[in-house]
Amino acid sequence: RINGERLWDSLMEMAKIGATEKGGVCRLALTDLDRESRDLFVKWCKEAGCSVEVDAIGNIFARRPGRNNELPAILTGSHLDSQPTGGKFDGAYGVLAGLEVIRSLNDAGYETEHPVEIVAWTNEEGSRFAPAMLGSGAYTGALDPEWCLARTDLEGKSVAEELQRIGYAGDKPLGGRPVAACFEAHIEQGPVLEAEEKPIGVVTGGQGQRWYELTFIGQEAHAGPTPMARRKDALVGAAEAVQLVNQIGFDFQPDACATCGMMQVSPNSRNVIPGHVWVTIDMRHPVDDRLSGMDAALRAGVEEIAKRRNLEVQLDAIWHFPATPFDSDCVAAVRDGASALGYAHRDIVSGAGHDAINMAGVAPTGMIFVPCEDGISHNEIENATPEDLTAGANVLLQAMLRSDQK
């Protein structure tokens, strides 16, 4: 069993980096605060006797040798970056649960057969740099590494230059580390486990996801003397698109989600009819055909809006991954681990994207969820109990040991 108190203390220590007033964290990818959290993680890993390597997109791998170091590793981990108004468990929990597993193995003097590795992936949130799961995407080949390095934030700074700046442009190549099994522990970020009072979610896979950037171009004109009937108001078009996206989320129930998260209005002046509006769209469904249906509804809907409102429109699909089932052996290892420890559990599909979903493309992979308060995440008030976090890390240890002994 792992040491729940030590895990909690490390989580609270990490949460100081970028701490916000409302109890959350703001630790955007590749900022100075992200560097601080990376430095602390590397320090802790070295103190736990691990060797540390960094790859070309800043993913950090810490390794505890096994009895047979020719064997592929048992890998675990998650991410340290956060949303602008994020919670202290999203990502950090999976990284530090991995560290706690290694610390517990050290305490017990337990030698695994395989080497054990913890990874902290770069820019999982997709907030500063789109898309999400960028580091694992570049690592696994789900995304083109050159494209990933060239992605820019709203100020035009690229992933490559920010990696250099914070000193995490590593020398290890992307991909190719042999992995026997990969597990990621994470808070659920939704309401299911809490509602059913089950501390463990056995994640069977992730839903499909599509990201878009939508631009409407109308004509800037004066808000006073320009008659309503003559206007080409890009914001009115974008507002209709926001409602369209929301409606698609409801139309494709059960299980669909559809969200507009960002909007930039130009010229953004009170007495100017907006000429240019840019909106991001995030659509998800666990069934690929249904997600395709949502995609078709979106395309038809924005064309209709643009035509009716006499606007130019551009819809760019910038990211897509299909619904991804996890490896049946890894899922079983999680389920059996939870059962053996006597934790109530249920199978669950992940609503969020996770680095594990990218890893599922190159290695046997599974995930463990624990509940979070009110199902709220991507919010400074995100919360989870020490008991549930301890349970999740215990299941992680069990699942890793089961994979080690296979």
Add this chain to the structure above:
Amino acid sequence: RINGERLWDSLMEMAKIGATEKGGVCRLALTDLDRESRDLFVKWCKEAGCSVEVDAIGNIFARRPGRNNELPAILTGSHLDSQPTGGKFDGAYGVLAGLEVIRSLNDAGYETEHPVEIVAWTNEEGSRFAPAMLGSGAYTGALDPEWCLARTDLEGKSVAEELQRIGYAGDKPLGGRPVAACFEAHIEQGPVLEAEEKPIGVVTGGQGQRWYELTFIGQEAHAGPTPMARRKDALVGAAEAVQLVNQIGFDFQPDACATCGMMQVSPNSRNVIPGHVWVTIDMRHPVDDRLSGMDAALRAGVEEIAKRRNLEVQLDAIWHFPATPFDSDCVAAVRDGASALGYAHRDIVSGAGHDAINMAGVAPTGMIFVPCEDGISHNEIENATPEDLTAGANVLLQAMLRSDQK
């Protein structure tokens, strides 16, 4: 008659300051570029023999003495600041037409009875600092001067500190300059004069105007695992409000205008349900009762949206002025001037707010409009013909001389 070529040359010279690629200007109030345009105007005024004074909110007054300097001045002018993607005639035309009148009086060696003054008002656009017509509002007492000086831009910089920084926090008190008559020449910024092929609009008054700031507060949550039915999406609420405002514009025809110009989404991340959205609203109507009806429809509508969508809402009415008729003698002076010069003209109500509308509260005031291409303003492609601009300045000269001789 004025010298149309000299007027055009001065307009083109001024338009170099903050010139944009698409042929417009970006010369936001109290920026370095605004200072440059002020410096050029002051230099030209001094070259034309005027004395120059600056008041506490940065309004610049250039004075050409008359035969009897105890008499109140004949005042003309407009503003030099622009929208972020503004045109080169909006405001600058009225200031430089005033300068051209003085230059023409000089050329003719003509001595007016009254002193003649040109004013360049501070922050007319209301784009960097809300509300619009801030300098004339503070000057005339339509707005509280202390409140005006404390207004901040999106970065939190105040009018007072920016005035200091650019060296235009003047030593003259606000208000109290004796004015016999005030005229402002301006492009129409709407389509009426062009459609009727009339070079001169005799402005009979300005429509009423209300500005609001609307905030919806929901709950930030993850765009993936948060079920549609559990969401409190502030952007979906704001999108409905944008459509509500647009609908109010149509419902209160004829003559109503209603616009959302700015929107700020928070936390503005692709995979976070927006928790906080701020929108600006601009509503106008030439009939005060109708504008009150629009106000009531807005208040009821946003409450209904907030209630139905389970959002907190705050609607702040930050600025209001009623429909304002101009002085009948000043209107007649413009009409008679146009007739005397043989220019086709029509009476027109201003759709835009203008400093002249504030001045109408403290002095007999009138305005002269000239057509602009396709009725487009607050856009870099804003355009007007040298012929129409010349006609407007000729009418300005005539109206000022008529008032001088009364």
